Amino acid sequence: MSENAGYAEREHTADWSLHVWAPDLAGLLEQAAKGMADLSGITAKEGGRVKRSIKVESTDAEGLLVNFLTELLHFVDQEGLVFDTFHLTVSETVLQASMQGSPVAERKKEIKAVTYHNLKVEKKSKGLEAEIVFDV
Amino acid sequence: MVTLSDLKKISDVEWEIPSTYRSDMRVPVAIFATRELLEAIAGDKSLDQAVNATTLPGLVGRVVVMPDMHQGYGFPIGGVAATQYPDGVISPGAIGYDINCGVRLLASQIELEKVSAELDDLAISLNKHCPSGVGVGGHYRLNERELDQVMREGAQWALKKGFASESDLGRTEEFGRIPGADPARVSQRAKQRGSNQIGTLGAGNHFIEVEVVDKVFDQEAADVMGLREGCLTLMIHCGSRGFGHQICTDYVRDFQSTIQRYKIELPDRELVCAPMDSAEGKAYLGAMNAAANFAFANRQLLAYHARQAFEESLAGRVKNWRLHQVYDIAHNMGKVENHTVDGKTVKVCVHRKGATRAFGPGTPGLASEFQKTGQPVLVPGSMGTASWVLVGTEGSMARSFGSTCHGAGRTMSRSKAKKTVRGSELRAELEARGIHVQAGSLPGLAEEAPQAYKDVDEVVETVSRAGIARKVARLRPVAVVKG
Numbered sequence: 001m002s003e004n005a006g007y008a009e010r011e012h013t014a015d016w017s018l019h020v021w022a023p024d025l026a027g028l029l030e031q032a033a034k035g036m037a038d039l040s041g042i043t044a045k046e047g048g049r050v051k052r053s054i055k056v057e058s059t060d061a062e063g064l065l066v067n068f069l070t071e072l073l074h075f076v077d078q079e080g081l082v083f084d085t086f087h088l089t090v091s092e093t094v095l096q097a098s099m100q101g102s103p104v105a106e107r108k109k110e111i112k113a114v115t116y117h118n119l120k121v122e123k124k125s126k127g128l129e130a131e132i133v134f135d136v
Numbered sequence: 137m138v139t140l141s142d143l144k145k146i147s148d149v150e151w152e153i154p155s156t157y158r159s160d161m162r163v164p165v166a167i168f169a170t171r172e173l174l175e176a177i178a179g180d181k182s183l184d185q186a187v188n189a190t191t192l193p194g195l196v197g198r199v200v201v202m203p204d205m206h207q208g209y210g211f212p213i214g215g216v217a218a219t220q221y222p223d224g225v226i227s228p229g230a231i232g233y234d235i236n237c238g239v240r241l242l243a244s245q246i247e248l249e250k251v252s253a254e255l256d257d258l259a260i261s262l263n264k265h266c267p268s269g270v271g272v273g274g275h276y277r278l279n280e281r282e283l284d285q286v287m288r289e290g291a292q293w294a295l296k297k298g299f300a301s302e303s304d305l306g307r308t309e310e311f312g313r314i315p316g317a318d319p320a321r322v323s324q325r326a327k328q329r330g331s332n333q334i335g336t337l338g339a340g341n342h343f344i345e346v347e348v349v350d351k352v353f354d355q356e357a358a359d360v361m362g363l364r365e366g367c368l369t370l371m372i373h374c375g376s377r378g379f380g381h382q383i384c385t386d387y388v389r390d391f392q393s394t395i396q397r398y399k400i401e402l403p404d405r406e407l408v409c410a411p412m413d414s415a416e417g418k419a420y421l422g423a424m425n426a427a428a429n430f431a432f433a434n435r436q437l438l439a440y441h442a443r444q445a446f447e448e449s450l451a452g453r454v455k456n457w458r459l460h461q462v463y464d465i466a467h468n469m470g471k472v473e474n475h476t477v478d479g480k481t482v483k484v485c486v487h488r489k490g491a492t493r494a495f496g497p498g499t500p501g502l503a504s505e506f507q508k509t510g511q512p513v514l515v516p517g518s519m520g521t522a523s524w525v526l527v528g529t530e531g532s533m534a535r536s537f538g539s540t541c542h543g544a545g546r547t548m549s550r551s552k553a554k555k556t557v558r559g560s561e562l563r564a565e566l567e568a569r570g571i572h573v574q575a576g577s578l579p580g581l582a583e584e585a586p587q588a589y590k591d592v593d594e595v596v597e598t599v600s601r602a603g604i605a606r607k608v609a610r611l612r613p614v615a616v617v618k619g
Contacts, residue, residue, distance in 0.1 A: 011549045013180045013207040041579075062405070063392060070385055077271065077329060077378060108577060110270045110339050112381040113233040116388060116405035117209035133209045135233045135381075136340055136550070 004127060007035030016111070016134040021126035025061055026088040028121065028128045029068050029095065033086060036069055039134065041108025042082045048103055050081055056095040061121040064095050065130060069114040080104045111136055138183035140174065143167070149602040152198075153187060160403065161190040168536070168602045169203040176547050176590060180207040182214070188403045189217050194224020194411075196484055197477045200536045202491055203598040204545030204590060208232075210406025213490035213546075216539045219412070221472050221483040225400070226417050227409035228391065228424070230487040232468040233384040235424055236431035237375030238309075239467065239514040240439055241525065242459035243361065246368045246450065248348045248614065254449055255346065259572040259615040261445035262344055266438050268337035268619030269576035276437070277332045284319045286334065290429030291464075294436040301461075304436065306503050307512075308464040309493060312432040314471075318422025323386050326423075330379030330430060335437035339576065339619035341584055342374040344442060345516070346572075347523055347611035357509040357527055357608045361462045369611055370446070370459055371523060372438050373516050375468065380427035387420045412485060421470075428469060435464055462525065463512035467492045467542040474500075475537050486537045494528030494540040494605050513605055515596060518544045518589035519581075519618075520566050523611040524596045531603030540605040541596070544589035553588040554579055572615040581618060 005022040018035045022028040054071055058064045075081045083101030090096075117133040144152045146166075151174060153165040165186045169177060177183065182205050189211050190199045196218050205214030210229035219225055251258070267274050278286060286293050291312025294300040305312045319327075337344060347369045352358045363369070376383075391408035394416045395401075400409065410417035443459050450457035470487045477484075486493075495502050495511040502511050510527035517523045521544070532538050548556070559578025562585050566573050575581040599605040 009551055011552065013182075013549055014213060014546045015209060016550065059393065063389070067389065070389075074325065080271075107270050108579065112340075112378075113385050115209040115229075116392070116408070117229075118404055118406075135209060 005031055007031045009039065010131060012133060016136050018132045018134070019129070020132065021129045023127040025090045025121065025128060028130060029065060029088055030086045032065060032069055032132060033072055033083065036072065036111065037082050039109065040111055042076065043105045044082050044084065044102035045105040049100060050102065051098070051100050052081070053098045056097065057093055059093060062116065062119045064090065065121065065132065066114045066116055066119070068095055068097065073111060073114065076104060076107065109136060137181065138187060140178055149598050153183065155190065158187055161187060163190050163195045164198045165190060166198045166200045168598060168604060170594070170598050173203045173590065173594060173598060177205050179547070182207040182212040185210065185212040186215060188407060189215055189230065191402055192217060192219060192225055192227055192230070192407065192409060193400055194219040196220050196482060200539065202541040203595045204541045204543050206545045206547065208489065210404050211489050214542065215489050216491045216537055217487045218475065218484035218537045221485050222413035223411055224485065225409035226412050226420055226470055226485055227407055227487060228384045228387045228420060229406040229408065230489055231424065231470045232489045233381045234375035234468055235380035235384060235427035236466045237468040238431060238435065238465050239516055240372040240435045240464040241462040241514050242370040242439060242442070243363050243462050244368045244459050245364065245456050246454050247366050248368060250454055251368070251450060254453060255572045255615050258346060258445065258449040259574045259617060261449045262442055262617045263574040265441040265445040266337055266344055266617065267335065268339065268617065270339045270619065272336060272619065273332040274335035276335050278334060280327065283327055283331055286433045287317050287319045287322065287426035287429055289313055290432035291436040294433050299440040300436050304439070304461045307461040308432060309466055312436065314425045314428045316422060317425035317429050319426055321419040321422040322383060322426050326379050326382035326386065329382050330377065333377040333379060334430065334434050335441065336377060337374050337438060337619050338377055339580060342619060344617040345371045345613050346615035347371055347613050349609055350522065350612040351610045353607040353609060360505055360509050361512055361525065361608065362460055363462065363525065363609050370442055371514070371516060372435055372442065374435060374438065376427040376431035377434065379430050383423045383427045387423065391416065424470060428466065432464065463514060465492050465514050473538065486539065488539055490542050491539045492542045493538055494532040495538045496528045496530045496533040499533065499538065510606070513540055515541060515592065516543050517592035518586040519584050519616060520569065520571055520586050520613060521592055524592065525608040525611065526596065526605040527608055529603060529606050532605060536604045540599045544592040544595060546588055547590055548588035550583040553585050554582050557582045557585040557587060571613050574617045576619045584618065
């Protein structure tokens with residue numbers, strides 16, 4: 001994890017909170033995806049690499065973040081896939097994501113949903129930052 | 137951040153945040169808590185979330201929070217808010233992702249002392265019959281037509297399929313079926329997630345527990361419910377699984393633009409909402425009711441399989457191994473109900489998120505057998521601690537929109553709990569106290585350690601003193617199954 005991009009869990013009484021940072025929105029989305037998989041305790045099977053491409057739309061950066069992570073939750077739930085390599089192209093309201101990953105070997109925790117709770121993608125000292133609360 | 141000095145004391149167990157605290161508040165906040173519980177509540181952001189909840193358009197009376205309150209997302213867990221029907225709003229985030237998460241209690245005439253040696257087998261059998269754990273599917277895969285039936289009919293679908301009895305349904309909130317469910321308002325993705333998750337427990341704080349009736353406080357009500365001191369009961373805690381989570385996700389996303397259309401300003405985007413008489417509001421109501429019915433059917437199927445486990449483990453070892461239903465209640469729901477506010481009867485949508493309906497004696501819509509006692513309320517404790525059976529009262533109808541607490545309420549984050557408690561040690565400690573444990577994950581067990589929760593006895597004592605519920609019986613766990 002490079003210093004100018006990363007993620008860290010933050011204390012939350014009942015659910016999970018993830019602080020993410022990166023120089024730009026594409027990097028922020030990638031860190032959030034990796035952080036969410038990490039929080040879930042997901043490990044991938046060796047080999048069997050898969051590719052998926054998705055398009056996500058919303059009215060703003062926060063919406064893109066929630067909708068993108070929700071799509072990834074869906075891949076875990078329904079196809080049993082987790083991604084570790086991301087090529088993300090972001091405009092203001094559209095995200096094009098080409099992703100590579102593997103089948104899930106193990107998932108320790110279930111994330112029910114990605115919430116909008118106090119969610120703000122903000123320009124701060126580390127570039128862009130956000131704090132995402134997950135319902136678990 | 138709201139501090140204790142911002143609160144007005146009403147009594148030893150009731151406090152208020154006046155609507156003058158912040159300019160965007162539409163109504164005050166009433167907090168049912170002792171001073172000690174209040175200090176625990178003030179340790180996180182739950183009071184600020186309660187203040188945020190008071191900004192929802194169309195609120196009547198006051199936002200009420202329970203002693204088991206804790207920080208959630210958007211709306212606090214343990215919160216109750218009533219909005220005027222039909223022009224007030226409905227907010228999916230004020231109900232929660234796990235729509236109709238709830239509790240079912242079954243009781244028996246099986247005396248604990250006669251089956252102590254069988255409890256380990258019983259826990260193993262429950263674990264075998266009732267699918268649980270992260271991503272674990274169930275015994276059933278519903279096709280689209282069957283899923284539509286579940287959405288419309290709830291536990292009544294289970295009755296037709298032979299998984300329920302008339303008595304089970306008579307002892308279920310709304311008799312196991314909420315009218316007005318509209319499958320057309322449910323996304324294909326939600327249907328996909330729901331198709332193989334019916335009849336599953338899931339993970340997290342969901343559980344199945346075998347408990348013994350430890351002490352009866354109200355013999356008359358206990359007799360009506362069939363609760364006998366020293367006899368086994370079975371508690372199931374779960375909800376609408378991925379089906380409900382997806383419905384909430386879909387509508388929280390869609391309502392981000394809906395609030396702009398209706399010019400609704402909110403302090404937190406997770407509180408997004410729509411007027412109930414709008415097309416968007418009606419669509420969510422139809423989908424939410426579908427998820428509620430899914431959850432009633434889900435708990436009914438789990439009860440069916442738990443009964444099979446009891447039969448497998450105990451038939452032939454005790455004369456009567458059968459389980460009868462005590463009640464099934466929701467604690468994450470929006471319900472259209474009539475309540476008295478300022479002396480007038482008003483139709484409202486009561487949002488309960490981590491709060492239980494607690495209708496008092498004589499309330500219309502309550503089964504005839506509970507008209508005298510009041511509605512049974514099921515309050516699960518944290519793992520290894522007591523659970524409670526209460527009843528609703530005149531006080532809950534008058535002061536908390538027919539609602540009361542729903543559990544112990546967390547005080548410690550999951551990550552801190554995992555750092556503080558080792559799952560293997562916790563299991564050994566529970567086993568040493570005679571509690572048999574079947575757990576899918578030891579770290580998951582540690583997250584739900586009793587140290588991470590408030591004292592459920594103190595929570596129950598508070599609602600009892602406040603008059604918004606009355607004690608019927610205390611239950612003590614003897615076997616736990618967790619995903």
